[in-house]
Amino acid sequence: MTTVASSASRAAEILSRPVTLNGLTVPNRIAMAPMTRMFSPGGVPGEDVRSYYARRAAAGVGLIVTEGTYVGHDSAGQSDRVPRFHGEEQLAGWARVADAVHAAGGTIVPQLWHIGMVRKQGQPPFAEAPAVGPSGLRIDGTEGTGNAMTQQDLDDVIGAFAEAAAAAERAGFDGVELHGAHGYLVDQFLWAGTNRRTDAYGGDPVSRTKFAAEIAAAVRANVSADFPVIFRFSQWKQEAYDARLAETPEQLEAILAPLAAAGVDAFHASTRRYWLPEFEGSDLNLAGWTKKLTGKPTITVGSVGLDGDFIGAFMGEGSPVQGIDNLLDRMEREEFDMVAVGRALLQDPEWAAKVLAGRFDELKPYDAASLKSLS
DSSP states (O other), X not given: OOOHHHHHHHHHHHHTSOEEETTXXXXXXXXXXXOOOOOOGGGOOOHHHHHXXXXXXXXXXXXXXXEEEEOSSTTSOSOSSSOXXXXXXXXXXXXXXXXXXHHTTOEEEEEEEOOGGGOOTTOSSSXXXXXXXXXXXXXXXXXXXXXEOOHHHHHHHHHHHHHHHHHHHHTTOSOEEEEEEETSHHHHHHOTTTOOOOSTTXXXXXXXXXXXHHHHHHHHHXXXXXSOEEEEEEEEETTBTTOOSOSSHHHHHHHHHHXXXXXXXXXXXXXXXXXXXXXXXXXXXXXXXXXXXXXXXXXXXSXXXXXXXXXXXXXXXXXXXXXXXXXXXXXXXXXXXXXXXXXXXXXXXXXXXHHHTTOGGGOOOOOGGGGGSOO
């Protein structure tokens, strides 16, 4: 049986290894997962946001992936408290965040986001902007109140992502993450359930990937060659947890290969539980399959450190399936390269420092009350 002491030693050794994403060296294997917080009035990240990210970098998080930030397209979002990645004041605020994270010893990428048909018309920051998507369909497949995108719409959104990426590099960020997951705009194109187009952007998996690949290519062309471009994707969607982009590894490869060819340097594979196998006949999770199929570095995520059961597994209690040794085993055999931690880092800014130091007994179970502040 693995002892707590040996688990602590393995965690310190394995998770402390640097990892390279294109031209970026991340000091360790722990990332902060992107989580929408809505603490940026007017879309401007302020001092509290700056301190929130810097605290986690100072406590050992190697790579900060920011909360989703709206790109410069009027239909991109539906809250004036979600940060934007366009506008002079907004970008100045983000530059201060990047500076603070670097001063704390971490690296940081903004997640660039367009919510697509999730948007409800009449909401800020641009109340008159319609919802837009591949076919004007909601996640449940019903007709929405928005518009199927024209070629001009597609070009405008592609340009907005490319400009946001260039702004990130100018502001001193270490790379960008493109949000292609969870039923938002890019994912609406990837998924057959919301993409019913009959033009070049719809049909088979490769055609449904065309929009995402064009965004990636435009971003790649608008930043330096060594500036990392990460693509986050998921099978599941908001309110459609059983949805799947791919039923087989071959279908997944058809989606991922055009993105890798377009300039994506790493993939962030979002699952709800990282330890679950993605396809029958293999223990590989979604990040593991992604690395096997593309050869690119991958980030896994999904309920890491989320609850008391997980903490018990860290301490050698109960089932080891979700525990630290299973995670470390997978990382040691190079199934994936990094692990992203979400809500556990909201609960405890010191989570990474405690794990890296083997202080498992100090880990705190997640409490939803942590969502109410930027502690």
